[in-house]
Amino acid sequence: MAVADFLRHLRSQPASQTRFLDRVRRDALARLFYQHPGLSRHAVEDAIGLALVDLVEGKIGAGFVGPEGPQTPAYADALARYLATQIVPRKLVDLYRVDQRGGPKLSVEQLCETPEGESWLEREIARQGKHPGPPALEEQQDLRRLQTCLEQLSPPLRAVVDGRLADESQAQTAARLHLSKVETVKSRMFSAIKKLQQCMSSQAHAAGARA
Amino acid sequence: MSPTPPPPSQDLDEVRPLSPEDALWVEALYRPLTAAEQDQLARSPQAPGRLRVLAAWGQHQASTQAEQGQAAAEKHFAALLQQAPVAAAHGPAHAWAGLRAWVQRHVGPVLSVVVLQAAALLWLAWPATWPLPGVTEPTAGPQWRGVAAGCAPWRVQWRGDLTLAQQERALLQLQLQLRSGPDEAGRYTLAGPGTAAELQAALGPLLTRFEANPDCPAPQPNTPPAKP
Numbered sequence: 001m002a003v004a005d006f007l008r009h010l011r012s013q014p015a016s017q018t019r020f021l022d023r024v025r026r027d028a029l030a031r032l033f034y035q036h037p038g039l040s041r042h043a044v045e046d047a048i049g050l051a052l053v054d055l056v057e058g059k060i061g062a063g064f065v066g067p068e069g070p071q072t073p074a075y076a077d078a079l080a081r082y083l084a085t086q087i088v089p090r091k092l093v094d095l096y097r098v099d100q101r102g103g104p105k106l107s108v109e110q111l112c113e114t115p116e117g118e119s120w121l122e123r124e125i126a127r128q129g130k131h132p133g134p135p136a137l138e139e140q141q142d143l144r145r146l147q148t149c150l151e152q153l154s155p156p157l158r159a160v161v162d163g164r165l166a167d168e169s170q171a172q173t174a175a176r177l178h179l180s181k182v183e184t185v186k187s188r189m190f191s192a193i194k195k196l197q198q199c200m201s202s203q204a205h206a207a208g209a210r211a
Numbered sequence: 212m213s214p215t216p217p218p219p220s221q222d223l224d225e226v227r228p229l230s231p232e233d234a235l236w237v238e239a240l241y242r243p244l245t246a247a248e249q250d251q252l253a254r255s256p257q258a259p260g261r262l263r264v265l266a267a268w269g270q271h272q273a274s275t276q277a278e279q280g281q282a283a284a285e286k287h288f289a290a291l292l293q294q295a296p297v298a299a300a301h302g303p304a305h306a307w308a309g310l311r312a313w314v315q316r317h318v319g320p321v322l323s324v325v326v327l328q329a330a331a332l333l334w335l336a337w338p339a340t341w342p343l344p345g346v347t348e349p350t351a352g353p354q355w356r357g358v359a360a361g362c363a364p365w366r367v368q369w370r371g372d373l374t375l376a377q378q379e380r381a382l383l384q385l386q387l388q389l390r391s392g393p394d395e396a397g398r399y400t401l402a403g404p405g406t407a408a409e410l411q412a413a414l415g416p417l418l419t420r421f422e423a424n425p426d427c428p429a430p431q432p433n434t435p436p437a438k439p
Binding site: 007010011014017018021022025026029030032033034035036037038039041044045048049052053056096106120121122124125128139142143145146147150164165169170183186187189190193196197200201 | 227229234236237238239240241242243244246249253257258259260261262265266267269270271272273274275276277280281284285287289293294
């Protein structure tokens with residue numbers, strides 16, 4: 001009943017609608033892509049859409065209990081987090097279940113086991129102790145460094161990277177770039193990874209030297 | 212004087228095959244890795260730097276997607292919320308009553324019970340969140356489609372191997388309405404927004420025939436949300 005009240009509230013409050021949706025999307029996108037950088041963008045967006053459709057149609061959320069009343073920001077935040085950490089990952093697992101996107105099927109446990117926890121990347125990066133500062137700040141710095149370094153890639157490498165960022169498969173990129181072999185896409189992407197690693201590392205060292 | 216050798220036409224990296232581990236670093240940007248594959252990369256001597264590249268890549272994807280898709284998502288979420296009161300007010304009983312009325316009109320009051328029971332069994336047997344192959348592919352268009360149109364502008368013929376549940380799921384996922392059928396040629400009419408090209412892209416793999424219904428004008432394009 002509380003979820004129905006909340007949805008009624010959202011209908012009459014466009015600003016709350018936007019805030020709730022933004023929270024669900026940002027949380028889900030950040031969580032999922034940090035766990036699996038190679039996910040399909042379309043699949044993730046579809047999973048978010050399916051979760052919201054289920055919520056609005058009353059198929060999920062009946063047992064959800066919020067910290068405060070359904071018209072409060074705390075309720076909206078808690079429900080958004082519940083969707084992003086529990087429902088969207090399950091929808092994504094379902095979308096990957098048919099195994100038409102290549103690779104292994106996703107595991108619900110891997111995506112949902114620690115709602116507040118860390119992804120394998122966060123865990124490994126922290127374990128290997130290469131972050132000199134607070135993790136959140138370093139992650140933000142790494143994002144900026146990557147964005148700068150992407151601009152410095154040579155056109156052939158950039159074309160492959162841009163294709164992947166646009167959700168292309170290796171075969172689609174090969175076709176777009178008129179490459180006869182998919183292996184060329186793989187090789188260029190590997191070169192791009194190496195160059196990005198070198199570039200990000202030198203930027204990090206430069207930042208350290210300046211500090 | 213010896214001739215100057217021509218410059219290499221390709222980067223050396225392009226002709227050198229990747230090692231299994233190097234290939235896995237590439238795969239990490241194209242698909243989810245298994246736990247074993249993640250462990251393998253974490254043990255790599257290159258791990259500290261490359262894991263940070265992967266993590267930053269994931270952040271970049273998330274932030275780009277969040278910005279680019281937000282406007283379209285807002286529009287669809289608002290439309291979805293506005294449709295919801297009808298369904299919420301009547302619930303599943305309303306949907307079943309509608310289906311029963313439709314079946315009674317087209318099949319007959321006695322048979323309708325059998326048809327509905329079969330439909331219910333198929334429905335229950337089909338996992339609630341199982342996606343239909345093809346429908347959630349990138350070319351399938353957005354999930355969010357408002358139902359509109361006063362008549363049925365499209366006429367389709369399902370692929371022979373599709374079950375009733377699969378047809379029903381495709382309609383639900385695209386929020387299309389079945390208006391009539393099958394006719395003597397096995398065709399159904401459908402109502403819903405979107406252009407012929409959009410619907411054909413979404414339903415194409417499931418159909419053997421898709422055509423405009425001459426009895427109903429095709430709707431104008433309703434500025435479908437652009438996917439990033």
